[in-house]
Amino acid sequence: MSKSILIRLGNRPICLTLLTLVFLLVFECSITINAAEGQDDTNGDSGEDSACLKGFVDAFFDSGQMSGRSTPFASWTSSALQGNPCMNSAGAKKLAGVTCNSRNRVESIDLPSEGLVGELPSSVSLCSFLANLDLSSNGITGDIPVSLGNLPNLVTLSLAHNQISGLIPLELSSCYMLKSLDLRNNNLSGPIPAQLGLLPLLEFNVSYNNLSGSIPFTLSNTSSGSPRFGGTSFLHNPGLHGYPLPDEGSESTKASTSQKKIDHAIFGITILFTVGVACCLFLLCALYAGYCRTCRERGIVRKDLEQNRLSASRSSVDDGVDGWKEVLSQLSRSS
DSSP states (O other): OHHHHHHHHHTOHHHHHHHHHHHHHHHHHHHHHHHHHHHHHHHHHHHHHHHHHHHHHHHHTHHHHHHTSOOGGGGOOTTTTSSOTTTSTTSTTTSTTEEEOTTSOEEEEEOTTSOOEEEOOGGGGGOTTOOEEEOOSSEEESOOOGGGGGOTTOOEEEOOSSOOEEOOOGGGGGOTTOOEEEOOSSEEEEOOOGGGGGSOOSEEEOOSSEEEEEOOHHHHOOTTSSOSSOGGGTOSOTEEESTTSOTTOSHHHHHHHHHHHHHHHHHHHHHHHHHHHHHHHHHHHHHHHHHHHHHHHHHHHHHHHHHHHHHHHHHHHHHHHHHHHHHHHHHHHHO
């Protein structure tokens, strides 16, 4: 039936031409409608980017005034953030620290060492195309917003060298494309979520915090048995223990072991010193006793010599007297 209709229309050039025009008109309308829908969607999303950046301004704009230094927010004017910041003539191409992608969406916020003071706004999750967030070496306080888990395109997150406290949010494990996570030198506490080890992380550092508990197996080992991340990624967390930290298990245990070694060394030195002093005293006593014995023996010998000398002198005197007596007796006889 349909084939016969097409044959009949083919035999009538005017009808075929009209049919072709109708088809082209319908196709053109569909393209226009799709483009309009896409434009509406882009406008809505760009409004989220604008709200995201405005959240940064509200959270950190006063930092420059308090520190007396200029901040990148001087270029983040209300006109630059109006509508779609990436398409605004005064917008993101001039916004310091902000980069847009080919779809005119905010892709990177790079503000390290800018003297930012305050809490990280939860509105950062509105930049849904955000792939890089670097706010390292600032004065950021408060907790890590759980809303960061709503950034499916996030690849790099650096919040190192701040004053962030609280727990590492489990929601970060929803950032399925995250390859670099740097949270070192903060005041984070509690355990490390094991789910983070399921991410395709190539760089991971949580050293110099107050974390506790055991290092998750998913972050400490690979299928080959070698450490996934070295011990330097976990150092200086007093309550943290497990592989790949040193054998002592944790920094506190290591410090305790070192203190014990020092105490044992001091005790050993004290014992050796005491034994040495005792030996010296014993040797001195022995020498003194020997000296005294020698002195007594010399005294006895001297006394014996004197007695012998006296005896000899007495015997010589007696012999002399006896001689004289004998002489006198002979004289008396002769007379």
